[in-house]
Amino acid sequence: MSFVIELITSCLPCFSTVPELKINKARFKILKLLGEGGFSYVYLVQASNGGLYALKKIRCPFGNESVKVAMKEVGNYKEFKSPYIIRSIDSSIVQEADGSKTVYILLPYFDNGSLQDVVNKNSVNNSFIEESDAIRVFIGICRGLQSMHRHHVNNNTNRYTLQSSSIPNLKRSLQKSSSQKINGNRNSTELSEAISFAHRDIKPANIMLSKDGLPVLCDLGSCTRAKMNIKNRAEAITVQELAEEHCTLPYRAPELLDVKVGDKLDEKIDIWSLGCTLYALLYGMSPFEREEQENGASMNLAISSGNYSFPQQPQYSDGIKDLIKMCLIVNPSERPSIEKVLSKALELQG
Structure with missing residues (x-):
């Protein structure tokens, strides 16, 4: 299922502009920049119900190769089902006006920091x-x-x-066994190999x-x-x-x-x-x-x-x-x- 991200800037007289975004009908306010590096930016965003999330924005200025790298990261956030590894909530890829693409990844926000x-x-x-x-x-x-x-x-x-x-x-x-069996169905024989x-x-x-x-x-x-x-x-x-x-x-x-x-x-x-x-x-x-x-x-x-x-x-x-x-x-x-x-x-x- 594809998700459309729409950046909206409310511009009302006498009020400062508040950047917002919408992901699959859910609206978020961009509160501040949490960090950046290379072509990536991470923002603190707030949902309409007050919940806080981290939004990772990855610019892909070098064509399909950089898009491929970004989408690999998107896949990584969906790959592991462990309480000790972060998982994404949503993701989307957007075509920019200049022809480049931007990948967005919505992630949990940890207010206890790192x-x-x-x-x-x-x-x-x-x-x-x-x-x-x-x-x-x-x-x-x-x-x-x-x-x-x-x-x-x-x-x-x-x-x-x-x-x-x-x-x-x-x-x-923490008390669970170090190895867990993963149960697949009849069509998932690939599960037998770690x-x-x-x-x-x-x-x-x-x-x-x-x-x-x-x-x-x-x-x-x-x-x-x-x-x-x-x-x-x-x-x-x-x-x-x-x-x-x-x-x-x-x-x-x-x-x-x-x-x-x-x-x-x-x-x-x-x-x-x-x-x-x-x-x-x-x-x-x-x-x-x-x-x-x-x-x-x-x-x-x-x-x-x-x-x-x-x-x-x-x-x-x-x-x-x-x-x-x-x-x-x-x-x-x-x-x-x-x-x-x-x-x-x-x-x-x-």
């Missing part, structure tokens, strides 16, 4: 997160990544709306917090099928350029810094970023940002060599530091699976 907001607040207040809280959040992130890394493609999945105020009982979900996806830009700013204070993976623009064999130089250059554009350097895995012919990339990229994210939640920045700030090291060299250290303050247990260390192994083939990381985190939670 993990980066937590990191920033702690930095300003010279405070730190309790280890138990960090482990609890970390387990939720692992659950989300596990859904991606062990994903089952289901072409018969119905769309559903995920509201930030009505996310399923995440605390109860296909690994990787987020490829895990960082505190891309992890929102529900009203329960538990994590939801967001910004699926870089999410793609995880396993990739680099067959030629052109592929290597393309993958590295995409990584430079979409994967934030302080959280980027070393295998994405210098992609070579013959390399095999997989979901272990996310495991590295997961370790960096936990470190940042504890100490206020990525371990390689700290290495650059404290020792004047090249961040690229620090990442590629796995060179980092733990500050003396605040003090955390050796167990949580070991959890970070097991993620930050330079050789991706030696990094643990998401199941092993999750198991270790659950042990620490007790």
Whole structure:
């Protein structure tokens, strides 16, 4: 079903203009710009009933190729059915007057903000997160990544709306088994094969917090099928350029810094970023940002060599530091699976 988005500007004397939009008969007021990057903009919008949502606008100025990339992101927001991964509410593509196209994605709004907001607040207040809280959040992130890394493609999945105020009982979900069977019908034999996806830009700013204070993976623009064999130089250059554009350097895995012919990339990229994210939640920045700030090291060299250290303050247990260390192994083939990381985190939670 196609959705028509109509931008309306009310222009009444003595009143400031209030931009509005209409999606499938539902009208929204655009309240403010939440963020932007490249050709994307995210706005806070309000429905007629007062509900708040995030609207992502993606400009596609380079023809069909940029439209294809944007529509891939739209597909990502519909792909995963996990309370730890954001899902879109609606989407639409609009033809602009200049011939270019714009893609709109309506998403839940999380008024508790992101993990980066937590990191920033702690930095300003010279405070730190309790280890138990960090482990609890970390387990939720692992659950989300596990859904991606062990994903089952289901072409018969119905769309559903995920509201930030009505996310399923995440605390109860934490107790569920790490693997869930997906029941298909007689026409969905493809469900028998798990296909690994990787987020490829895990960082505190891309992890929102529900009203329960538990994590939801967001910004699926870089999410793609995880396993990739680099067959030629052109592929290597393309993958590295995409990584430079979409994967934030302080959280980027070393295998994405210098992609070579013959390399095999997989979901272990996310495991590295997961370790960096936990470190940042504890100490206020990525371990390689700290290495650059404290020792004047090249961040690229620090990442590629796995060179980092733990500050003396605040003090955390050796167990949580070991959890970070097991993620930050330079050789991706030696990094643990998401199941092993999750198991270790659950042990620490007790």
